[in-house]
Amino acid sequence: MRRFLAFIVAVLIAAGGAAFWWLHQPLVTGSETLELAIEPGTTPRGVAQATVAAGAQADAQLLYWWFRFSGQDRAIKAGNYELPPGTTPRSLLAKLVRGDESxxxxxxxxxxxxxxxxxxxxxxxxxxxxxxxxxxxxxxxxxxxxxxxxxxxxxxxxxxxxxxxxxxxxxxxxxxxxxxxxEAAWAQRAADTPLKSADEALVLASIVEKETGRASDRPLIAGVFANRLRIGMLLQTDPTVIYGLGEKFDGNLRKRDLQTDTPWNTYTRPGLPPTPIAMPGKGALLAAVQPDPTRNLYFVAKGDGSSHFSPSLEEHNRAVIRYQKGGQ
Structure with a gap:
């Protein structure tokens, strides 16, 4: 009887050792990374079969029983996985349970x-x-x-x-x-904003985004446009004209483009255009609802990414000569 029990123990130890050895053997050899797709609803047996079908060097039945024996077979998550060289049955299951997708x-x-x-x-x-x-x-x-x-x-x-x-x-x-x-930006809007809705804030933010070369100028540019909206002055912003031209824009904005009416031409139509003209980021959204409390009505690019701001047309014209016409 003792010999029989010793034999059983020896068999169990050998089996345990073999299982331990197998769990740490690479399923993926060479230099190729395998791609494994597990569809929602796939059974643990189907996962094992899909792993072998993807190119893993293993017996699908052994993999299935490993999943079952681990007690984690129902925790395997659907998804798209990459199995790099050296992936073992143990690391494979850990990846599938974590949902560690590629x-x-x-x-x-x-x-x-x-x-x-x-x-x-x-x-x-x-x-x-x-x-x-x-x-x-x-x-x-x-x-x-x-x-x-x-x-x-x-x-x-x-x-x-x-x-x-x-x-x-x-x-x-x-x-x-x-x-x-x-929603978060609109909740922080200034009490005196001329904007009537969050959608209008999105439109203005998109204009600010396209007009700004330096992040610190965003509230100042938004302040100019807010002032113009309050007094009913045309926004006269080139990016909206360019947007209205669409794929016809060749990189050169001409006088006739400023005079050609489209729903987005803020030289020919008052107020905000009907839609945004681009994707504004968080900074532009906040600037649109919290503009700088300025008296300025004009700005012109200085050539270094920043802008010069002016409260009057006379000062603005001088700035245009200085920064865009070489002081001539």
Whole structure:
């Protein structure tokens, strides 16, 4: 009897040693990183089979029983994973339970317009381009904002995503981020703001974003536009004209462009344009609702990224001669 028990113990020790050895053996050898996609609803057995199908050097049945024996088989998360060389059964399960997906990132830049946003997403090869066949109207409907123009509605930031994720998911996150930042900014608006709604603040912020070369000038530029809105003066801001020209703009803004009426031409139409002209960042949003309390009505670029501000047309004309016409 003792010999039999000793034999059983020896077998168990040997089995335990073999299992310990196997758990630390690489499933991925060589220099290639494997890509593993686990769809929602996949069973633990299906996960094991998908791992082997992805190229892992293992028996699917052994992997399945490891998942079951660990007690963590139901904690495995769906997602897209990268299995680098040296991945073992133990490290594989830890990765799947953590949901440690392989992530990429796309950056939406402050001041970009909607056309540039769509182009940036289209260049992301690891995204699923579900929006590619959608019109702007259909896309916004998919995001739950039917009838809303997409321009300026997405917050500029860097967004991480799992390989194979939908570009609509990235846009939805950017849309909700802008909602939060705009709501927070509007709640901090100055008591004497000439803006009537958060949407108007978004429009003005987009103009401030495009007009500003130096961050510290944003409240001053917003103050000029706020003053003009209060007295009914034309905003006369070039970026809105350029936006109205669309793809016809060749980089050279001409006098005839300033005189050609479009819904966004603030030289021919009073007040704010009908939509934002770009994506404003947090600084521009805050400047739009908390402008500098200034008497200035004019500003001109100085050539170093900053602007010169003037309360009168006479002073402004002198500044234009000084900074843009070489003092002639």
């Amino acid at each position: 992530l990429r990132a796309v950056t939406l830049v402050e001041g970009w317009n909607w056309r540039q946003v769509r182009q940036a997403l289209a260049r992301e090869e690891q995204l699923r381009h579900d929006s590619a066949s959608l019109t702007d109207e259909a896309l916004m409907a998919q995001l739950g904002r039917p009838g809303v123009h997409p321009e300026g509605r997405f917050f500029p930031d860097t967004y991480a995503y799992a390989k194979g994720a939908s570009d609509l998911a990235v846009l939805r996150r950017a849309l909700h981020a802008m909602d939060r930042h705009l």
